[in-house]
Amino acid sequence: MRVVLTSWGSRGDIEPLAALAAELRARGARVVVCAPPDEDFVALLDRVGVPLVPLGPTVKSIVANPKPPTGQDAFKLAPALVEARFETLAAVAAEGCDAVLATGLMPAGARDVAEKLGVPYVLACFHVMGLPSRHFRPGRRPGTPSPADETDYEVLWKQDAERVDALYGAAVNRGRAALGLPPVDGVRDHVFTQRPWLAADPVLCPSAGMTELDPVQTGAWILPDTRPLPADLRAFLDGGEPPVYVGFGSMAAYAPEGVARAAVEAARAHGRRVVLGSGWAGLGAVDDGDDCFVVGEVNQQALFRRSAVVVHHGGAGTTTTAARAGAPQVVVPLIADQPYWASRIAELGVGVAHPGPAPTVASLTAALAAALDPGVRARAEAVAATVRTDGAAVAAGLLLDLAGRPRP
Known part of the structure; x- marks a missing residue:
C-alpha cells in the first residue's frame, strides 16, 4: 500500500502530516510526503523516516520578509502551486499510489491527479473556519473584497468561492485539460468535497452544525516528541x-x-x-x-x-x-x-x-x-485530560481502509 500526502503551508500544516505519516508507516504502508522544501520540514520528516519530495518554493522565502505577502504576490503564487502539484504529484503517483490526502493552503490540483489515477482523495483541514457555514463569515482572501455592508452569510460564502476561482480556476482547468479531464466549476467546493476530514480535537474545535459540509472529525494529528530539552x-x-x-x-x-x-x-x-x-x-x-x-x-x-x-x-x-x-x-x-x-x-x-x-x-x-x-x-x-491523542491513528486507519477498497 502506497499513500501520497501533500501540503503547502507553515509548520502547523506539515507537522500533522508527519504524525499521520508515522502512523501509516507503523501499519506497513509506504508513505511519500510532497511539501515545501524548507529545512525545518525536511528535518521534521527525517524524524519519522519519511522522505520529503519538494513541492513549490520554500514557505520561508514567501513569509519571512519584512512585509507580509501582497494580493499581487498571491495571484502569482496560487497558479504556480497548482502547476507544481500537477507536475509533482503526477510524477510521484506514477510510481504507484493507492490514495492521496491533501491539506494546507488550498491544495488545488491534488484531487485532479487522484481522479486521473482513479484512486481515493481526501481533503483534510485543521479547523472549521475555512468551511462554508451559516454561522460565520469567510476569512479574508486575495481578490475583490465583499461589500462592507454585506451581512448575508450565504452571499459572502458565494463571493468567497468566486475569489477562489479567480485565484486557482484557470490553472486547475489547464492542468485537467493536460490530463484529459473535463473542466470543473467551483474550485473551492471541488477541492473540499462534501466530506473533508477535520484533524482537530472535538473539545477544542467542535464541528457539529458549524459547517454546511459533513466533516469526518478524527481528532488532532499529534506527533509524539520524546526529544530531551537542552x-x-x-x-x-x-x-x-x-x-x-x-x-x-x-x-x-x-x-x-x-x-x-x-x-x-x-x-x-x-x-x-x-x-x-x-x-x-x-x-x-x-x-x-x-x-x-x-x-x-x-x-x-x-x-x-x-x-x-x-x-x-x-x-x-x-x-x-x-x-x-x-x-x-x-x-x-x-x-x-x-x-x-x-x-x-x-x-x-x-x-x-x-x-x-x-x-x-x-x-x-x-x-x-x-x-x-x-x-x-x-x-x-x-x-x-480530555484532549484526544489518537487522531493520527484514527486517520491512518480510515485512509488505509479507503485505499484498500475495490476500484471501479
Whole structure:
C-alpha cells in the first residue's frame, strides 16, 4: 500500500502530516510526503523516516520578509502551486499510489491527479473556519473584497468561492485539460468535497452544525516528541518558578513589532521569568537580564508542561500542544484561523484572547494577570485530560481502509 500526502503551508500544516505519516508507516504502508522544501520540514520528516519530495518554493522565502505577502504576490503564487502539484504529484503517483490526502493552503490540483489515477482523495483541514457555514463569515482572501455592508452569510460564502476561482480556476482547468479531464466549476467546493476530514480535537474545535459540509472529525494529528530539552534550558527551568513562554512560530512578517520587549516587561511585572521561542519571527533577548532564555527548535510538548503561561499567535498546532500540556494560554491572533482559536481558548476558560494583534506592555500585563489566576490553571489541566491523542491513528486507519477498497 502506497499513500501520497501533500501540503503547502507553515509548520502547523506539515507537522500533522508527519504524525499521520508515522502512523501509516507503523501499519506497513509506504508513505511519500510532497511539501515545501524548507529545512525545518525536511528535518521534521527525517524524524519519522519519511522522505520529503519538494513541492513549490520554500514557505520561508514567501513569509519571512519584512512585509507580509501582497494580493499581487498571491495571484502569482496560487497558479504556480497548482502547476507544481500537477507536475509533482503526477510524477510521484506514477510510481504507484493507492490514495492521496491533501491539506494546507488550498491544495488545488491534488484531487485532479487522484481522479486521473482513479484512486481515493481526501481533503483534510485543521479547523472549521475555512468551511462554508451559516454561522460565520469567510476569512479574508486575495481578490475583490465583499461589500462592507454585506451581512448575508450565504452571499459572502458565494463571493468567497468566486475569489477562489479567480485565484486557482484557470490553472486547475489547464492542468485537467493536460490530463484529459473535463473542466470543473467551483474550485473551492471541488477541492473540499462534501466530506473533508477535520484533524482537530472535538473539545477544542467542535464541528457539529458549524459547517454546511459533513466533516469526518478524527481528532488532532499529534506527533509524539520524546526529544530531551537542552541541558542549558533544563538548568534555566530548574532555577526558579515556571516561566512564561512567548513564541510566534512561523509568523515572520506578521509578528508584532516590539512584542519580545513587551512580553518580557509584562512577565517581569508579575515577577516571572521568560522563555522566548525565536521562531521565524526571530524573537531575541531584549537585554542582558538573566531572567530571559531564548530557544530555537525545541520539544514544545515538554517545554509547555513546565511553563506558567504560553503566549502565542494562535496556530492550531500550538494551541493544541499548549492545551494538551495543561498550560494557561494568552493568544495574540494575527491572521487566518487564529482569532477563532483565541476566542475558543477564552470560551473554555483556559486562557485569554488578547484584544487585537498589537500587544503592549500594559495589555500583556493585564492578559498575564488573568491567565496566571489559579482557576485558569485548574481549568486548563482539566481540559488537558480530555484532549484526544489518537487522531493520527484514527486517520491512518480510515485512509488505509479507503485505499484498500475495490476500484471501479
